[in-house]
Structures are given as C-alpha cells and as structure tokens.
Amino acid sequence: MRPLSRFFPILDWGRRYNRQLAANDFVAAVIVSIMLVPQSLAYAMLAGLPPEVGLYASILPLVAYAVFGTSATLAVGPVALISLMTASIIGAAHLPSGISPVLAAMTLAVISGIILLAMGLFRLGFIANFLSHPVISGFVSASGVLIAVGQVRHLLGVPKTEGNLAEILAALLSHLPDINIPTVILGFGCLGFLFWVRRGLPAILHRVGLVGMWATFIVRAGPVLAVIITTLASWYFDLASHGVKIVGTIPQGFPAFAMPSFNLQLWHQLALPALLISVIGFVETVSVAQTLAAKRRQRIRPDQELIALGMANLGAGFAGGLPVTGGFARSMVNFDAGAQTPAAGLMTAIGIAAATLFLTPVLYYLPQATLAATIIVAVLTLVDVTAIIHIFRYSRADFAAMMVTIALTLFWGIEPGIVSGVVVSLMLYLHRTSRPHIAVVGQVPGTEHFRNVLRHDVATGTSVLTVRPDESLYFANCRYLEDRIYALIAENPALQHVVLMCSAINEIDSSGLESLHEINARLRDSGVSFNLSEVKGPVMDRLDPSGFVTELTGRVFLSQYDALATLDPSALTPCRIA
Template identity: 65%
Template sequence: MTSLRRFFPILDWAGTYSRDTAANDLIAAVIVTIMLIPQSLAYALLAGLPAEVGLYASILPLVAYAIFGTSRALAVGPVAVVSLMTASAVGELAAQGTPEYLGAAIALALLSGLMLVAMGLFRLGFLANLLSHPVISGFITASGLLIAASQLKHILGIRADGQTLVEIAVALVRHIGETNLITLAIGVTATAFLFWVRKGLKPLLLSAGLHPRLADSLAKAGPVVAVAATTLAATLFSLGAQGVKLVGDIPTGLPMPTLPPLDPALWLQLAGPALLISVVGFVESVSVAQTLAAKKRQRIVPDQELIGLGAANIASAVSGGYPVTGGFARSVVNFDAGAATPAAGAFTAVGIALATLFLTPLLANLPQATLAATIIVAVLSLVDFKAIRRTYIYSRSDFAAMAATILVTLGVGVEAGITSGVVLSVLLYLFRTSRPHMAVVGIVPGTEHFRNVQRHKVLTGRTVLSVRVDESLYFANSRYLEDRILGLVAERPAIRHVVLMCPAVNVIDASAFETLEELNQRLKDSGVSLHLSEVKGPVMDRLQRTDFLEHLTGQVFLTQYQAFCTLDPQTAHVAESRNPKQAATSDLWSGPEI
C-alpha cells in the first residue's frame, strides 16, 4: 500500500476529495485554460510544429501528471525553453512542415518520457544536480534571447531562420527589405500592448482597488485579449489576402492515438537531446514545484516528480504532442488562482480539449505576429542580466561556467551550450578539490594537540614529519598528495618518519589507495617509513580488506599524540615539560584551519 502510494500520489488526495476543493480547482482550471490556449499555440510554432500540436501537448500530459505527480499546483505543458530545444534537436534531422519532423518531435517526447521514468525508478534525480544554478540561469537567459530573436521574423513578416544569434541576425538583415508593413504594425502593437499589460496594467488595477490576485490574473489574460483583437481585425479586413501570415486552419477534434516512428537510427540520434531536454525540463519543473510547495509547508518528492514528468511526456507522445514540462508562469497562476490538488490540472485538460473541439475554427485568422509577440514578451521576462553580474561578484569560477554557457548557447546552439556549461562546472569543481588543504603540524606544548606549523607556535622534531590532510582522498587529488609528501621529504633530508594525520579523510578511493601504496614504497626506497594516525573507522575497515597494512613500513596510530610519543619521544618530552597551561580549553575547538 505504501509503495502503491509512492508511485500513485493521486491516492494521497483522491479519497478525501471534497466539493469545496473541487470548486477551488475548477476556478483555477478555467483561468489557466484561458491563459494556456494562446501559449500552447505559440510554443508549438516556436518548436516548428503545427499549432494544434501545442494544444494536444496540453491535454493528456496534464491528466498523467495529475495521477503521478507530487506537486499540488504544478501545471505541465509546452514551455519556451523546451520548445526551443525541440526545434534545435529535430531541426537537424528533418525539414519543418514534413511528417518526419512531427514524427521526430513525437519520438523525442517518448524518449524523454522513458528516460525520466527510468531516472525516477533508479532514483537518478541527482543527475539534475549537475546543472549548477549559474549554468541554468545562463542557459535560460541565452535561450530567452535566442527565442526572442527567432520571433522577430514573424513580427516583420519575413523568412529568416537560423540556429545561432549570428545566423538569425544575418538572415534578418538580408531579408529586412521584404518586411510586410501590416504584419509589422500588428506585431509591434501586440508586443507593446503585452508589455504594457505586464508592467502598466497591474499597478493601474491595483490602484483602482482590485485585489492583488485578481489584478494579477487579469494581467495574465492580456494575451487572450491580443489574440481576440488581432484575429477580429484580420477577419474584418481580410489581412490574409494582404500578405499577413495567419495561423490557418487548425484541425478540429481531439488528438488521435499516435505511434512515433520506430527507427533505431532516429532514436540513437535523439538520445542526447532527449537526455538534455529531460534534465533541463526536470530542473525547471522541480524548482517551480519546490517554490510553490514551500509556501504551504508541503513537500514534493523529486524522484517521484521524475516519474510524473515522464508519464506526462509519454502521454504527450501517444497523443501526438511534443516534449512538455512544468511551466513557471502557468503554475504560479494555477497556485494563485487557488488550485488545491492536481485535479485542477485534469480540469484544465478538459478545458483545452473543449477548445480543440469548438474553438479552433475561430483561430484560423489569428496572425502569427500576435503569437510571436506573446512569445517575445514571455521569454524576455526570463532574461536575467542581473544574475550575470551577481555571479561575477560572488564567484569567478561560477561566472566562467555561466559565461561559457551563454556564449556557446548563443554562438553554437542550445545543446552545445548546456553541455559545455556542465562540463566546465564539473571540471572547475574537480580542479578546486584536486589541491586539498594540507598542513605540516607540530604539537602545541603542554597539550596533546597538533596544529599547523605556519599558524601556531608548535614543536616539531627533526626526524618526524607530520602532515594533516583536510579532505577525502580520491582520484583527482591523490597525485597532488603524493607530490606534496615527496616534495616535503625531498626538502628535509633528516626525515625518517612521515605521519599522515587523517581525521578529515572520509573516504580513500581505489586511486588514492594505490597512491598510498606507491607512496609507502617510494618512501621505503629512500629510507623513510610511512605511518597513519586518526584514521576513521570506515576508512580503516577498507584498508583492512587489503594487505596494505602488512606492507606499510610504519604503524597506524589511534591518535597523533601517540604517534608522536612513539616516533619522537625526545621532542614529546620537551613539549610535555613546557608551558603546561598554555592552551586554554576554549582554544581547542578544532575545525581544520584554512
């Protein structure tokens, strides 16, 4: 039962679902549905797909998430960044407008769904942690700029395709002479209106005394007004005949069950992009879900979220949709409108389904420029230049990863951009931990404590070198350990014993273990014995599984003091007799010094 509840979070709330809750969910669903219709059409066009595919991706996926997802307010569906990534991945394999293009987008959704479910079942949610915040933030900013640039052609009414900012700019300049002025007028007006709705209308409504939530919801309905007004204008003045590109006939009716193409070569080509889309979508979705859950002291379960999003993507694929994830704007609207359970998502699905049945004929005369305007206004709110500055001030290495992500995304493409960001942040982290802090230590006279010789007045003997290592030993830093120790010994010809003090060593991996074996052998070759002290229990257990302790030229001491007294009794005696009261207890708190 417990595991059934784990995999079907719907069981947590469906049993106690009341009429009051249903009413709340229904109100939220109506508001989200109205907001979602233009957005779904627009993002489908951004992905290079027919407009109705966006609607299809907003029906079954919502139902699937309602069953498997753990967030109470998350609204899944097409989102801007994932749509761009879809266009980039599929665009390399097929031409827009062909059945192969649609088939590849559906296969991408299925593959991404299967990967998300597998990651959930194997609890691999941690993979999402590889996307550091600066990399995500940089990626979203760069994607936003790229998306806005890619929509300018619709505002101008020209053809200008490109994968990178430079390609898009070149194409725009080349074709700008073909601008359709009516399209431009519609596009600019719609964009200006939507910006005003976002920045100007809400304060106005607030000052008129409206409840902040209502003001916010009205402001979010701006795109619907723009869609209705420009569609009406296009119908009245037959703008289609004057070269204004319209959405055109959208097939009426519910999505039919589809099977993506079962071509292994295609799947292999889509595997990389599908993984990136899965991880980026998951990160976006989970951070929205966590933000909303925390406001009500609710919890989401990241591994189960993977399954919920995976189910949503599989549902999208089998109903002719494309990759989806939890969107920020619509989830916040859903939350603010009072959605209490995932049932709100299911109600929204019904709303969108009704729209595909009855509303689509009305949308044939909707200018593409209007949809482009809604996209531009939506994505420019994702662009966050301040984050770049903040990161630069806070950490140069994080800034390097962020800058690489932005530049490569804009200059090469979305997949290369996010990949280089991840690789660079991992490399920078490994580089940082590859030189762990190590200190030569000596005894604080009159105590049994050992401290860094460079920072404290301590005693050391001529023949014993004691070194404290302040990090776990693993493959990236084991060579440094060996270099340092051999270097220290080479500088001190009188040394006969080296003691490695290991209180902060939580793990010694196989590479570091072999380095210790080599170090033992090399020190032996030069007449020095190697000792260990203060080795943690689990580390010691591992060492005892090997024959290392038999080869070790020295001993393993429980405490560094014991090592010191055994190996250098004279200096220990001097230390004992001097200043017995010098070190006060309050000095003895011993986090590793820096």
C-alpha cells in the same frame, strides 16, 4: 504512505477529495485553460511545428501528471525553453526519409519520457545536480534572447531565420527590404500592448483600487485579449490578403492515438538530446514545484516527479504532441487561482480538449505575429541580467562557467552551450577540490595538540614529518597529496619517518587507497617509513581487510602524540596534561 500510493499519488489525495476542493479546482482550471490555448499554439510554432501539436501536448500529459505527480499545483505542458530545444534538435537531426518533424517531435517526447521514467525508477534525480546555478541561469538567459530574436521575423513578416544569434541577426538584416507593413503594425502594436499590460496596467489597476488576485488575472489575461482583438481584426480586414501570416486551418477534434517512430537511426540521433531535454525539463519542474509547495508548507518528492514527468512525456508522444515539462507561468496562475489538488490539471485537460474540439475554427484568422509577440513578452522575463551581475560579484569561477554557457548557447548552439557549461563547472569544481589544504603539523609545546607549522609556534624534529590533509582522499585529490609528500621528502634529506595524520579524512576511495600504497612503496624505496595516526573508525574498518596495514612500512598510531612519542621522543616536549 502505502506503497501503491507512493507511485500513484492520486490514490492519496483522491480519497480525501470533496466538493469544496472540486469547486476551487474548477475555477483554477477554467482560468488556466483560457491562458493555455494561445500559449500552446505559440510554443508549437516556436518549435517549428503545426499549432495543433501544442494543443495535443496539453491534454494527455496533464492527465498523466494528475495521476503520478506529487505537486498539488504544478501545470505541465509545452514551455518556451523545451520548445526551443525541440526546434533545435529536430532542425539539427538528419531525419530519415518518411519521418516528418511532427513524428520526430513525438519520438523525442517518447524517448524523453522513457529516460525520465528510468531516472525516476533508479532514483537518478541527483543527475540534475550536474547543472549548477550559474550554468542554468546563463543558459536560460541566453535561450530567452535566442527565442525572442528568433520570433522577430514573425513581427516583420519575413522568411525563416535560423541558426545561432549572429546568423539570425544577419538573416533579419538581409530580409529588411522584404518586411510586410501590415504585419509590422499588428506585431509591434501587439508587442507594445502586451508590454503595457505587464508594466503600465498594474499601476492603473492599483490606482482604481483593484489589487490582489483579480488584478493578477487581468494582467495575465493580456495575451488572451490580444488574441481575441487581433483575430477579429484579421478576420474583419482580411489581413491575410495583405500579406499577414495567419494560423490557418487547425485540424478539429481529438488527436488520434498516434504512434511515434521506432526508426533505430532516429532513436540513435535523438537519444543524447533527449537526455538533455529531460534533465533540463526536470530541473525546471522541480524548482517550480518546490517553490509552490513551500508556499503552502507542502512537500514534493523529486524522484516521483521524474516518474510523473516521464509519464506526461509518454502521454505527449503518443497523443501527437511535443515534449512537455512543468511551466513556471502557468503553474503560478494555477496556484494563484486557488487550485487545491492535481484534479485542477485533469479539469484543465478537459478544457483544452473542449477547445481542440470547438475552438479551432475560430482561431483560423489568428495572426502568427500575435503569437510571436506573446512569446517575446513571455521569454524576456527569462533574461536575468541581475543574476549575471550578482554571480560576477560573488565568484569569478562561477562567472566563467556562466559566460561559457551564455557565449556558446548564443553563438554555437543550445546543446553545446549547456553541455560546455556543465563540463566547465565540473572542471572548476574538481580543480578547486583537487588541491585540498594539506598542513605540515608540529606539537604545540607541552600539549597533545598538533597544529599547522605555518600558523602556530610549534615544535618539530628533523627525522619525522607529519602531514595532515584537511579533506577525504578521493580520485581528484589523492595525486596532489602524493605530489606534496614526494616534494617534502625531496626537501628534507634527514627524514626517516612520515606520519599521515588522518583526523580530517572521512573516506578513502580506491584511488586514495592506491595512492597510499604508492606513497608507502616510494617511501620504502627512499628508506623512509610511512605511518598513519588518528584514523577514524569507519575508515580503519575498510583499510584493515584491504591488506594495506600489513604492507605498511610503519605503524598505525591511535593518536598523533603516540606516533611522535614512539618515532622521535627527543623532538617531543612532555605533555603536561597527560
């Protein structure tokens, strides 16, 4: 691949672009555009922002991704999880005077874009590895519940409910007397219809012989149908005058090139939340993109995806939109509809732009309850109870990390939830690796083999102790090794030599080296020599210039047999093989 097309994958696929590919991409773009319009409005509402912000976030970001992205079928835009995080971040921030929530959301998108770009340029994609599967899964499920419960107020027609799960539920209960009956009928009717489309309709379509791609589209078109029907009903019956909240005026026409805020205080407040949004958005994007790429035996490049996602968020921020990421549902539709190249994304952007230009007056009467119902149906698929059960059965430590994530996400907040999950899973991992298997070994009589004294019938003397750690030495486990060795010395007063058998040590970091120095010094204080055996080549290459070997009270032996033959030949049975 040429260097330039590494950063601009469009140069790669663009040269091979032809009419056939364009025709396929066009069909996919039309379908995705239709699906994206109500979704964009809904996720802007979920983020607590005016509906047009969602549309703006679905134009320029798609263009940016088409230029920089490595996935042929990924569709970026506002998604439920990131919109919820945006709402929570902007809600928690003390916005400086003059900064509107929209401006804050744009700024959040820009900061997130910069972070993603930096992560891509410095190849920091591995940061996503901090998010273990139980933590992500727990976080996504808990967020799904939070989002769904948070939308219930739109189905009831009651005022704003905010905060954690308990607070939202309490607010809903206290508002029960204020519910608006027309809204309830419309909202729950819509919800029931959408559930039926998902659960009941596929079976009917199957019975009438409609399967495959078209059946999928009819099911996916459910929300669009609900939007059309309820908008017509809202207009015809003038539901707004009966207390049903409608979307209202959406500014018509293209978004102006908008400037995010460069208020330092705001940037300071948003920097850490933007990092969280970036990492979570990246994980979602990469997992969707990889799933789709594998289906066609294609490849994506995670570090380039960071750059593409960064550019998409910069696009969102400068076009008046909210943070975006690669969405699962829309990418699946794009894939199923036969999108062949990122050009489908470019065409979708044109579609959304057309909708922004011409469709917004039509959406005036769209009831907010319809959008809430589409959000609830969409996010409930995020709640994965089976995963919770599986993880409980498979690993109690992972389950603990997951439960911390779920509990704190639901009852404290989404940022503390995910951060605590990450911290807990790192701590559990360090705890696990900080106590590696450390065997005391002895000679298998008559051979050059040395095995664990607890598992094998081996010979050991009293003056030499041989210890074999079954892990590389690094900061999390080297103190444990020290502790074990000191304990063994305290137990064996006749000891004169300790041999560290290094056959399983692939690396020794500075902390490990410091521990070896410490062990050497403390053994010297106790009058015991410290020796190494079977040190691997690369490890020895670094130990040698460090000066450790000259300081060693004992020696470095090539083999464990040599070590014992020198230090305590009497304890050794001669080797029949050698």
